[in-house]
Amino acid sequence: MKCKSVKKIIWLFGVLMISIVLGVVLMFLVYALPVENMRQNVRETLQIQLDEGDYYTWISGDDTSRSDNFTDAWMIQNAIYNGNESTLDKALLNPSAGYAEGTETQSLEKVLKDIPEDYHIEYGRYWHGYLIVLKPLLLILNYSEIRWVKSMVACFLMTIIFFLLYKRFRNYKYSIAFFASVLFLNPIVMRASLQFNTVFFVILLEYIAMLFKGDQLKKQEKTEVLFLISGILVAFVDLLTYPISALGMLLILQDIMFDEPLKKRVKQAFAGLVCWCLGYSGMWAAKWVVASVFTGKNMIKNAVEQVAYRSGTDIGIDGWEFSYKCLFKGNFNWLLNSSNALLFKMFLGILIFTIIVFFIKKEITIKVNIPLVIMQILFCFIPIARYLVLKNHSYIHSFFTYREGMVYVMASLCLVFGCIQKIPKQDIVNEKTII
Secondary structure (H helix, E strand, O other): OHHHHHHHHHHHHHHHHHHHHHHHHHHHHHHOOOOHHHHHHHHHOHHHHHHHOOOOEOOOOOHHHEOOHHHHHHHHHHHHOOOOOOHHHHHHHOEEEEOOOOOHHHHHHHHHOOOOOOEEEEOOOOOOOOHHHHHHHHHHOOHHHHHHHHHHHHHHHHHHHHHHHHHHHOOOHHHHHHHHHHHHOOHHHHHHOOHHHHHHHHHHHHHHHHHHHHHHHHHOOOOHHHHHHHHHHHHHHOOOOOOHHHHHHHHHHHHHHOOOOHHHHHHHHHHHHHHHHHHHHHHHHHHHHHHHHHHOOOHHHHHHHHHHHHOOOOOOOOOOOOOHHHHHHHHOHHHHOOOOHHHHHHHHHHHHHHHHHHHHOOOEEEOOOHHHHHHHHHHOOHHHHHHHHOHHHHHHOHHHHHHHHHHHHHHHHHHHHHOEEEOOHHHHHHHHHHO
16 A cells, blocks of 8 residues: 555656656747747737726726736737747746836837837746747737637637536536636636636636546546646646636535545545645746756745745735735625626526526425535635735735635535435336325
């Protein structure tokens, strides 16, 4: 048994090491691509970004519809950067131009006009793995077209998930729970955003993988590898938006797929948690080490300082003062904001579903699944842990960190729907016969 555990640990670390090497290779290859066609495609739709500005609100009065075009413009700057550094230095340091005045979208305009930078930015503490998709896309598509392609791919993947959830459970209840969690992200702004979609696509892929291969992995006692890969992918592509939701959503799916006693549920959830954290922290820290070794820049120090800053209570913005009340108020503003149209629609949809279940479908009964209820309640606290650990970041960026809450939306609905069970047809026939 001990030998088997050691082999599994070695195998998991092997997957992590291969991922690190693959990450460096992929980043090198995309930074080797010519950027002239990319720059031309960016110019085609630059006016759209300038008109929207850095933080466009798609629904008036609804903070959840606030975009982060600031980061989108910066991501595109990273994609079209054409400095004199070596390809390896670009791949590991991820440089871009900085300007003292104007919005980030205006900075993108200056880059395209080849206006000399006011200062130089190196953001090597992240992998910027989104570039392995964004750079090739910009070779053939403009920003507006990428939005549409991304949206269609997301809809296609979600359709697959809805189908697989129905096939697995022979009903729509968990598909509805998943749909509500996606609705919570606010699809209107998600359609337009690059920044908010990195983690979302990881969630879609991990759900498809678990629904397709979960039983096989469970049989082989290798479910943990999916959590490891999820953590690796999030660390590779994300810029610290709502990363913990990838862990929470996968834990929820694993729990509803495998109806185990409470002790086994806790054990498998803990194993998944550990492996996800190993993948996430290992992949992220590897970037600091690799960048430091191959470029001579001390990215380890830079990253550690930023981690300490983001987990502290020093806000660093004039007029802003940290408080736990404001931290949670910001991340639960979707609940407090009366203008949130999508939230209303979500609850209206759930209400309609409940009416259908309890007043139309006579073959439904309620049976409380205690182990499932306990686990789903525990999963609801995963976003809270994120807010408490990364206090600074969660306070400043609550307009998108609130999306970690898709975990408690999914978990709470799975808790309720998991206790709604269908009465066997034979029992219904017998009941009618007695009457």
